[in-house]
Amino acid sequence: MxxxxxxxxxxxxxxxxxxxxxxxxxxxxxxxxxxxxxxxxxxxxxxxxxxxxxxxxxxxxxxxxxxxxxxxxxxxxxxxxxxxxxxxxxxxxxxxxxxxxxxxxxxxxxxxxxxxxxxxxxxxxxxxxxxxxxxxxxxxxxxxxxxxxxxxxxxxxxxxxxxxxxxxxxxxxxxxxxxxxxxxxxxxxxxxxxxxxxxxxxxxxxxxxxxxxxxxxxxxxxxxxxxxxxxxxxxxxxxxxxxxxxxxxxxxxxxxxxxxxxxxxxxxxxxxxxxxxxNMITINGQKMGKSLGNFINLSELYAGSHKLLEQAYSPMTIRFFILQAHYRSPLDFSNEGLKAAEKGMKRMLNAKALLPKLKTSATSTSKISDVIDSCYEAMNDDLNTAIAMASLFEGARIINSVYAGTETITAADLDSLSKFFTLFVEEVLGLKEEALGDDSSVDGLMSIILELRKDVKAKKDFAASDKIRDMLLALGYKIKDEKDGATWTRE
RNA sequence: GGUCCUGUGGCCGAGUGGCUAGGCAGAGCUCUGCAAAAGCUUGUACAGCGGUUCGAAUCCGCUCGGGACCUCCA
The missing domain is CATH 3.40.50.620 (HUPs)
Incomplete structure (x- = not known):
């Protein structure tokens, strides 16, 4: 304390x-x-x-x-x-x-x-x-x-x-x-x-x-x-x-x-x-009211079934969206705002997932303690989650840069960043990857498929490798070809 | 009608006397068989009109929007 x-x-x-x-x-x-x-x-x-x-x-x-x-x-x-x-x-x-x-x-x-x-x-x-x-x-x-x-x-x-x-x-x-x-x-x-x-x-x-x-x-x-x-x-x-x-x-x-x-x-x-x-919420700039026909139930929001919604928005997207604003400010719900939140959240969670993959160096190019301090400072100032999240995005930028090789981080800094980032995102902000119902065998199956795809790619049979990628995407598995090989995520 | 809050770039949204918020979208570049992802670069915004100040998006006044409560509502 x-x-x-x-x-x-x-x-x-x-x-x-x-x-x-x-x-x-x-x-x-x-x-x-x-x-x-x-x-x-x-x-x-x-x-x-x-x-x-x-x-x-x-x-x-x-x-x-x-x-x-x-x-x-x-x-x-x-x-x-x-x-x-x-x-x-x-x-x-x-x-x-x-x-x-x-x-x-x-x-x-x-x-x-x-x-x-x-x-x-x-x-x-x-x-x-x-x-x-x-x-x-x-x-x-x-x-x-x-x-x-x-x-x-x-x-x-x-x-x-x-x-x-x-x-x-x-x-x-x-x-x-x-x-x-x-x-x-x-x-x-x-x-x-x-x-x-x-x-x-x-x-x-x-x-x-x-x-x-x-x-x-x-x-x-x-x-x-x-x-x-x-x-x-x-x-x-x-x-x-x-x-x-x-x-x-x-x-x-x-x-x-x-x-x-x-x-x-x-x-x-x-x-x-x-x-x-x-503070209260508005929908497309208008107060939410039964008589105004813009009363959206949570189940409708999650399913995208209300006439004002262009798509479904996951509960975590809603949570992220709410946290991007300070709680004492009014918050306006709109399709554009929610879509932006969906992408931003993905960026934050992707960065978190990269943490175990980072390589350490003798020096750090960014001051990790600044990120951590500014995050606490924001939360201590009447729970300013908007600023806390801006600090986390700075952390995400560092994580991505280290992963891409344009920045470096020491083992000690990586350790504190990992602990802090994971703790703040998961336990304080309560943001998590949404369960998609996979079981552990999917990991094994995917690695077999990616191994076979690597073989056809080595033979420059791009028609076959693209077909594999497209078919997996249709099932909701997104393939990314990186320099060290392919990785996959669920969409 | 009364009391109170609020008006920020294409969108969402922090900040609140001098110092880059951040996210999304857009543009350019790097990487790449392609795609995706990621990185770098880029935008010079604070409703309008007056005033205070060396200096205001930030303080004051007025005008115009939006909202809350006064009545069940989160």
Whole structure:
């Protein structure tokens, strides 16, 4: 842990040196998916971004407890669905048990996200499995006088809370302005009349008769409010105050603001020391939205089956593409951008594969420590993966040059470059060659074929050697004739 | 309407007072039976208009785009 890691803290609006509460240990919480539909492109960015944080903290020697929740109790719909929650609605439409839907999309999420080589969280709590904890927390908030019951529902009293605390400290919202309202366009939520103030938010909602997802509570048969699960579960597994809480920028308000209010309302303590938010993605410069027809599911992306996609893009290409941008900048997905990422990634992984083949010399023409240092410097500066990757490409340039014989490297430098490059690419950035389902016999078969091809080439029978190359290419095996003989890769 | 972020070369995308980001694409060369790969060389960009400064893509103001949140959303 020699490195000083600086992270941008949304709460302070500045970069801060990261110091954990308990030396050597980090508690990390990430808002996970609401499992009412297939995972889409929007899910990929926070998953990958916070995977990098998780991996880098590990790399620095911290023991990380990484908690990522699954929201399977649904959230209120505010429009035509009249308070029916998302999962319940989906269940009705698809004629399934609500938990069947949640299970299906939870599995689906795991499947698609793991393809991006995202490490699993240490704990993945489900909201439905923590109803008791949520009820306990709501009771605590009520006891402390920051919540009230109204017609079987419980609301957080934002105005009362703000008298002694600061509601808006994370998002920069001003309570008076929120109360004044956002103009005529603002729609009135169902149940508004039960609240003392329009800014109050639900901790517990009484279920309407047709509402199929419900649990018993001291107040009514109902379901927890939008924000309470994260507060209850992060508190349970990471403590009343923990190190880092992550999520998309869209969750900053109201979700994370309300989390703070709830936790302070219940425990009197600030729940989180470092709040981190990733920026959003756009598609061809436009925001992704269901109504805009540019909502791309991960499975469609991997298969290239969406109408906006010119080809399939592998999960590793997506990962590489996401890492080429800084996590707090918006990122635009386009065919051109993704194709460039695909090629760039190949270049990086090819260089890594060349490392064992390099010959050493008495001197080095490049300073290897510069490459390594600049990489760490970039990561320590709020996880600037874009610059870290630029350093890795400088490493790739050196590797290629040594391989081509235009540069030299000492045995000691090669050793440190190999260790560093492999470690950074594979373990920190989590980039790897994608499995193509080969078994070991392919190696043997290929060497036989290349040996035979070498013979016909020696006889200058280029028609035959080209035919072999073309036929192998048709199968997905690409032959490269180099000065020391032919090599092959899978396309 | 309010609050906040943002606008970089053909494309993506770092940087944020003086010093080459990087990737992809393009051009030339080397290598090569051809191809591929690789290497070398090459581009002089910072929305517009003002201002501050010895010096601004970088700070300030205005204008015009794009986006986020304010309402379920990653």
């Amino acid at each position: 020699q490195q000083n890691l600086y992270l941008y803290n949304s709460l302070k609006r500045t970069k801060e040196l990261f110091t954990p509460i308990t030396p050597g240990y980090v508690g990390l919480y990430l808002c996970g998916p609401t499992v009412y539909g297939p995972p889409h492109l929007g899910h990929a960015r926070p998953a990958v971004v916070f995977d990098i944080l998780n991996r880098y903290l590990h790399h620095l020697g911290y023991k990380v407890r990484f908690v990522r929740n699954v929201t399977d109790v649904g959230h209120l719909e505010n429009d035509a669905d009249e308070g029916e929650d998302k999962i319940a609605r989906k269940a009705r439409v698809e004629k399934l048990e609500p938990m069947e839907i949640a299970q299906l999309y939870t599995d689906n999420y795991h499947e698609e996200i793991e393809k991006l080589n995202v490490l699993k969280p240490s704990i993945e709590p489900r909201a439905s499995g923590h109803i008791i904890e949520q009820i306990a927390m709501i009771s605590q908030i009520m006891e402390n006088g920051f919540a009230y019951e109204s017609n079987g529902s419980v609301y957080f009293d934002v105005v009362k809370y703000n008298a002694t605390n600061h509601y808006g400290k994370l998002s920069g919202r001003v309570l008076e302005e929120l109360i004044a309202g956002a103009g005529e366009e603002r729609r009135e939520l169902e149940g508004q009349e039960e609240k003392r103030n329009r800014v109050d938010f639900a901790l517990w909602k009484k279920a309407s008769p047709e509402h199929i997802m419900r649990w018993p509570s001291p107040w009514s048969d109902g379901f927890p409010g939008w924000h309470i699960e994260c507060s209850a579960m992060s508190g349970k597994y990471l403590g009343e105050t923990f190190d880092i809480h992550g999520g998309g920028m869209d969750l900053l308000f109201p979700h994370h603001e309300c989390e703070i209010a709830q936790s302070v309302g219940a425990t009197g303590k600030d729940p989180v020391r470092y709040w981190m938010h990733n």
